Amino acid sequence: MGIERGMVDPLRVSRKDFVRMGGLGVAAAVLGLEASADRAFADFKFASNPFTLGVASGDPLPDGVVLWTRLAPESGRLPNRRVRVRWKVAADENMRTVVKRGEVFTGPERGFAAHVDVRGLKSDREYYYRFRVGDYVSPVGRTRTTPGFGASPAALAFAFVSCQDYQNGFYAAYGAMARQEQDLDFVVHLGDYIYEYGPSETAVPGREHDGPEIITLADYRKRHALYKRDEDMREAHRMFPFVVTFDDHEVENNYADAIPEEGSETPTMRQFLRRRAAGYKAYYENMPLRPSSMPQGPDMRLYRRLNYGDLAQFSVLDTRQYRTDQPCGDGFVERCAAALSERQTMTGPEQERWLKEGMNRSQARWNVTAQQTMLAEYDFRAGPMESFNMDQWDGYVAARNRFIGFLNKARVRNPITLTGDIHSAWVHDLKTDFADETSKTVGTEFVGTSITSSFPGVFIPVVEAARPDNPHTKFFDGANRGYTRCDLNRERYLTTFKAVPTEPGQGSVVTPEATSTTLAAFVVENGRPGAVQVEGPTTATTSTQGETDRGYGRLTARENW
Numbered sequence: 001m002g003i004e005r006g007m008v009d010p011l012r013v014s015r016k017d018f019v020r021m022g023g024l025g026v027a028a029a030v031l032g033l034e035a036s037a038d039r040a041f042a043d044f045k046f047a048s049n050p051f052t053l054g055v056a057s058g059d060p061l062p063d064g065v066v067l068w069t070r071l072a073p074e075s076g077r078l079p080n081r082r083v084r085v086r087w088k089v090a091a092d093e094n095m096r097t098v099v100k101r102g103e104v105f106t107g108p109e110r111g112f113a114a115h116v117d118v119r120g121l122k123s124d125r126e127y128y129y130r131f132r133v134g135d136y137v138s139p140v141g142r143t144r145t146t147p148g149f150g151a152s153p154a155a156l157a158f159a160f161v162s163c164q165d166y167q168n169g170f171y172a173a174y175g176a177m178a179r180q181e182q183d184l185d186f187v188v189h190l191g192d193y194i195y196e197y198g199p200s201e202t203a204v205p206g207r208e209h210d211g212p213e214i215i216t217l218a219d220y221r222k223r224h225a226l227y228k229r230d231e232d233m234r235e236a237h238r239m240f241p242f243v244v245t246f247d248d249h250e251v252e253n254n255y256a257d258a259i260p261e262e263g264s265e266t267p268t269m270r271q272f273l274r275r276r277a278a279g280y281k282a283y284y285e286n287m288p289l290r291p292s293s294m295p296q297g298p299d300m301r302l303y304r305r306l307n308y309g310d311l312a313q314f315s316v317l318d319t320r321q322y323r324t325d326q327p328c329g330d331g332f333v334e335r336c337a338a339a340l341s342e343r344q345t346m347t348g349p350e351q352e353r354w355l356k357e358g359m360n361r362s363q364a365r366w367n368v369t370a371q372q373t374m375l376a377e378y379d380f381r382a383g384p385m386e387s388f389n390m391d392q393w394d395g396y397v398a399a400r401n402r403f404i405g406f407l408n409k410a411r412v413r414n415p416i417t418l419t420g421d422i423h424s425a426w427v428h429d430l431k432t433d434f435a436d437e438t439s440k441t442v443g444t445e446f447v448g449t450s451i452t453s454s455f456p457g458v459f460i461p462v463v464e465a466a467r468p469d470n471p472h473t474k475f476f477d478g479a480n481r482g483y484t485r486c487d488l489n490r491e492r493y494l495t496t497f498k499a500v501p502t503e504p505g506q507g508s509v510v511t512p513e514a515t516s517t518t519l520a521a522f523v524v525e526n527g528r529p530g531a532v533q534v535e536g537p538t539t540a541t542t543s544t545q546g547e548t549d550r551g552y553g554r555l556t557a558r559e560n561w
């Protein structure tokens with residue numbers, strides 16, 4: 001079934017034409033990408049190990065967790081029929097005390113991915129799991145359930161990550177995290193898990209993309225497999241349950257709902273929704289997501305909640321699928337009227353209601369929003385001129401005011417926002433009015449740097465020069481790649497920015513094996529919004545006006561965050 005005809009000529013609708021038409025009912029458009037393969041299953045004998053993409057777990061509950069694997073033998077040879085995958089969960093690493101076991105079937109219609117929604121486990125426990133196909137067994141994964149709904153856990157440790165452009169280097173950050181942070185309860189991924197681009201001339205040697213820009217389901221599946229073959233990332237997935245959400249590059253740079261990016265290879269709505277369906281399907285297939293997140297054509301319910309007893313509640317957002325178009329021509333620009341329009345939304349009305357309802361009902365000490373682009377304002381132009389990133393909440397000012405205004409009025413307890421997207425580390429006070437330094441601080445935003453994706457060194461002086469114009473910003477570092485660790489207890493929220501070595505000036509990760517070091521750390525005290533620095537440098541580097549101007553020119557020319 002294709003998009004419903006008669007609504008619009010689907011053959012040629014440009015991005016801006018589509019906006020003028022006011023955004024059609026995209027959710028209603030359902031694309032069927034492939035007929036379901038209704039073939040008999042059987043035990044298939046693989047000629048080589050099918051577990052080359054590793055194992056993963058995710059979305060922990062008090063009584064369960066999702067287990068994941070995807071069959072991909074080195075030979076690439078897969079049967080044209082369904083395959084039985086056996087799984088088991090044990091209380092010990094040696095898989096002796098088995099507590100659950102079962103089997104699932106997978107096949108070509110689901111990219112040979114297997115998802116198991118295991119239930120009936122005990123809360124706040126470590127578990128181990130393994131898959132078997134024929135004579136082949138997978139590595140043993142480790143996972144962990146969350147404390148029960150009525151529980152009052154004393155502490156939680158997790159890390160958050162984002163943006164892992166394969167071409168900008170090795171996943172040393174994942175390797176370091178797996179070796180150095182073994183006590184983490186889970187890892188949150190804030191998006192840009194893959195990048196859609198073709199090979200880059202500036203790719204780190206050995207890390208080039210293996211084909212042109214990806215568009216079809218086969219392309220997206222292949223790209224996910226390329227990324228998953230990275231040993232360090234496989235180890236991180238094996239070690240920790242993940243809570244994932246996507247940003248733009250899992251489909252296409254800077255798309256907004258059904259609107260592709262300017263100059264897209266899939267310029268019509270029909271082409272783009274077909275592509276979005278392919279990107280979402282491959283994303284689901286490759287992530288440890290619950291079947292409730294399984295996409296239907298171009299639609300996928302990804303926003304969801306995670307509770308950690310009464311210590312923390314996580315609202316995991318999707319700010320791509322339902323957002324209005326980036327205003328004022330996108331990019332880094334002065335705001336035009338459209339950026340201030342009440343119609344602007346990042347979440348869509350339904351998700352916005354869901355977010356507020358969840359926070360209203362929350363009993364949690366810390367109320368964490370895990371999402372994609374920077375929520376706090378940042379004026380990137382030093383001096384009287386202004387420049388804002390239209391892909392961030394700065395292009396959606398009314399939506400931000402609604403959200404921060406709600407946090408304030410509803411007296412949401414200890415709001416914390418976690419953000420990715422911009423490939424650099426930041427700390428912001430969330431203000432009721434960013435234009436008024438003396439206005440109330442209602443929460444704190446921590447923006448984590450990328451696993452690999454680049455933040456060109458020439459942009460650093462631009463941000464630094466604009467710091468005096470943005471007094472709510474407590475920290476910025478653009479030179480490092482890594483991950484961010486959060487340690488919560490009932491009295492404080494400690495955020496530690498961890499960095500891995502990069503090529504000087506380039507910011508790319510050129511060494512696969514590395515140790516992470518602490519770049520800076522910040523504490524938020526219970527009941528006192530706003531972060532206090534407890535470790536790391538407090539003064540910014542200085543640069544010349546020439547460097548700042550040059551960097552600003554490059555920043556405004558770049559589009560592919």
Ligand SMILES: [Fe+2]
Pocket residue numbers: 163164192249421422423453561
């Ligand atoms: Fe990114």
